[in-house]
Amino acid sequence: MANPHAGEVALSLNGQRHVLKLTLGALAELEAALGADTLVALIERFEEGRFATRDMLALLLAGLRGGGWQGSAADLARAEVGGGPVAAAQAAAQLLARAFSVPEARDGGL
Numbered sequence: 001m002a003n004p005h006a007g008e009v010a011l012s013l014n015g016q017r018h019v020l021k022l023t024l025g026a027l028a029e030l031e032a033a034l035g036a037d038t039l040v041a042l043i044e045r046f047e048e049g050r051f052a053t054r055d056m057l058a059l060l061l062a063g064l065r066g067g068g069w070q071g072s073a074a075d076l077a078r079a080e081v082g083g084g085p086v087a088a089a090q091a092a093a094q095l096l097a098r099a100f101s102v103p104e105a106r107d108g109g110l
Contacts (some may be wrong), residue, residue, distance in 0.1 A: 022095055
């Protein structure tokens, strides 16, 4: 089960549930994959809507690897995502939001 307080997000690939998390290593991989100079530039890219489907796939791949998945970018591109593109986009958005918000902000200050 994904723990939102730990920045985790769940996503189903090929009928199997996976936990995604943006660890420091996953973020470094994402920066390299997207050619971002800084972490701030990477976040702004998504916040401002300046991203493509390949960027979303790179974000999901980084999160999957941060969660321990051993698949490749090609494996992810071929995978059947439970809920389709909408679920993939929602998972990507949640992943970024949970990685860069303070836990108190995520749970209403509790």
